[in-house]
């Protein structure tokens with residue numbers, strides 16, 4: 001639980017949480033946003049900081065679930081959205097911004113020849129699986145232990161241990177019948193499991209996000225590519241987090257592996273609700289009503305707010321700016337590297353057993369006996385008590401991230417070297433006090 005200091009400083013958040021509980025289940029709109037005794041309620045956000053209702057400032061390493069690569073309140077996006085609102089908002093007809101964003105994405109991610117927009121990563125993952133099954137005529141989908149692709153029934157398995165149980169009530173065993181859970185960074189183990197299946201696709205996060213910011217080992221994604229080719233299955237990269245974060249061309253550019261389909265979200269929408277999926281022309285053409293006028297011979301995708309003008313203009317504005325300023329990746333990747341090294345050294349110096357993982361601007365912190373190379377190890381061996389006290393220590397000192405038990409932090413362009421040094425210094429204070437307890 002967060003300490004007396006937190007409670008003393010945040011009376012307004014406490015009051016609002018009491019109100020929230022009577023109208024929102026558990027007082028929140030996404031259970032991972034809760035921590036006890038109550039979450040902070042944000043009243044302002046700018047750059048790398050957020051402020052709560054009582055005016056306390058926090059350095060934010062959650063950054064809108066990783067969506068805000070420039071930090072809060074990126075001016076060009078705000079101006080573009082204001083201008084768009086004056087002209088037209090949601091219309092439900094085609095408009096120029098969906099075309100411009102699609103062009104921009106396929107310029108940046110070479111594997112994406114055609115794409116479609118959705119309102120969330122969850123939806124994009126759902127349609128990708130549907131598309132892969134339609135294209136291959138096969139049923140099974142491989143996903144990884146610790147892999148999070150949103151809450152589409154057939155993918156909401158194997159996210160947290162025990163991996164063979166659905167991640168939610170209400171998911172029918174029938175929905176999971178054709179899902180196979182695979183071990184991350186273990187090609188031999190995967191081969192054994194999928195050899196005899198009619199496999200439509202393997203969906204993989206090139207760096208596990210919710211699974212602890214654990215990167216694929218360099219040869220792993222190449223091996224998956226070969227395996228999918230051998231089995232005539234599609235390789236789907238879930239780049240909802242890594243897309244436009246690890247590089248202009250996402251993780252696929254960093255690893256040099258070309259997926260058949262890519263799932264996008266978060267950064268794609270410039271801070272507005274978004275998802276998208278795209279890839280090989282011959283696969284995506286299954287959605288094409290011109291080429292396939294008969295709806296029974298087509299894959300359906302759509303939605304009231306799909307490709308809404310606010311999101312697509314915001315996304316376009318952001319991606320255009322990223323593309324014109326590729327040096328930002330060097331900056332955030334270096335800050336990420338410094339944070340990972342600094343925190344781990346601080347732990348080591350004071351004899352605290354803890355490790356960092358991640359790639360580029362994604363950071364995972366693990367209180368595990370060894371450095372994890374998959375989510376199974378990280379999730380089954382973590383010291384939850386230590387993770388919670390680390391969270392509390394950070395919060396008390398004006399640093400916030402989520403989640404309390406699974407620290408994964410995102411660095412934005414607004415973060416400075418001083419922010420990172422403060423983060424490391426706080427980790428060191430924590431290590432010092434924890435090792436003398």
Ligand SMILES: Cc1ncc(COP(=O)(O)O)c(C=O)c1O
Nearest residue numbers: 120121122148149150209240241
């Ligand atoms: C890798 C990954 N895929 C898919 C999703 C689902 O996206 P959304 O929350 O937009 O539905 C997430 C969300 O955190 C994610 O991290």
